[in-house]
Amino acid sequence: xxxxxxxxxxxxxxxxxxxxxxxxxxxxxxxxxxxxxxxxxxxxxxxxxxxxxxxxxxxxxxxxxxxxxxxxxxxxxxxxxxxxxxxxxxxxxxxxxxxxxxxxxxxxxxxxxxxx
Amino acid sequence: xxxxxxxxxxxxxxxxxxxxxxxxxxxxxxxxxxxxxxxxxxxxxxxxxxxxxxxxxxxxxxxxxxxxxxxxxxxxxxxxxxxxxxxxxxxxxxxxxxxxxxxxxxxxxx
Numbered sequence: 215x216x217x218x219x220x221x222x223x224x225x226x227x228x229x230x231x232x233x234x235x236x237x238x239x240x241x242x243x244x245x246x247x248x249x250x251x252x253x254x255x256x257x258x259x260x261x262x263x264x265x266x267x268x269x270x271x272x273x274x275x276x277x278x279x280x281x282x283x284x285x286x287x288x289x290x291x292x293x294x295x296x297x298x299x300x301x302x303x304x305x306x307x308x309x310x311x312x313x314x315x316x317x318x319x320x321x322x323x324x325x326x327x328x329x330x
Numbered sequence: 331x332x333x334x335x336x337x338x339x340x341x342x343x344x345x346x347x348x349x350x351x352x353x354x355x356x357x358x359x360x361x362x363x364x365x366x367x368x369x370x371x372x373x374x375x376x377x378x379x380x381x382x383x384x385x386x387x388x389x390x391x392x393x394x395x396x397x398x399x400x401x402x403x404x405x406x407x408x409x410x411x412x413x414x415x416x417x418x419x420x421x422x423x424x425x426x427x428x429x430x431x432x433x434x435x436x437x438x439x440x
Binding site: 218245249254255256257258259262270305307311315316317318319320321322323324 | 360361363372373374375378418420422423426427428429430431432433
């Protein structure tokens with residue numbers, strides 16, 4: 215079974231430029247998460263999807279961040295414009311949730327973003 | 331704000347020794363999960379313990395949960411160099427929300 219796929223693995227951009235990250239979850243997983251992880255810290259949730267619906271985007275900085283999960287499968291996270299403080303690892307995870315949760319999450323390798 | 335807090339922040343042991351790390355949290359939970367993250371790799375789920383469970387085992391891992399003290403511990407027995415990683419507790423609250431702690435960095439010296 216293929217794991218969660220993310221691309222790109224690394225991205226270096228100048229501040230004020232846009233950037234997009236792509237995630238393909240494990241086949242059949244209905245829930246998808248985007249996390250931000252700073253060095254030496256745990257992941258922080260940005261947005262959680264159940265199928266196509268964003269059910270928790272309370273921590274997503276909506277002035278510059280946007281996300282979509284078309285057809286309830288792949289997802290894209292975008293930052294426009296990027297700021298120096300956005301430098302971090304962006305993790306995508308998926309889970310198969312049936313009934314009361316939360317459930318174990320399967321993480322992709324992440325995208326390391328450096329904003330210069 | 332982070333729900334869980336691991337202790338210690340860093341731990342260094344010799345190969346073959348046991349490693350114990352703790353997690354304390356603030357509000358009621360549905361379950362608590364432990365994850366491992368090796369240097370340069372993604373997060374891997376280790377074990378999930380539900381709020382009505384007190385202890386769970388998986389291979390060399392033993393997790394305990396004390397809901398009255400709002401704390402959990404992860405014990406790794408007979409540690410190996412390959413266990414060197416950061417370990418995170420993730421508290422599962424209502425509404426299916428999972429909040430990760432800052433992690434414990436474990437170094438196992440061969």
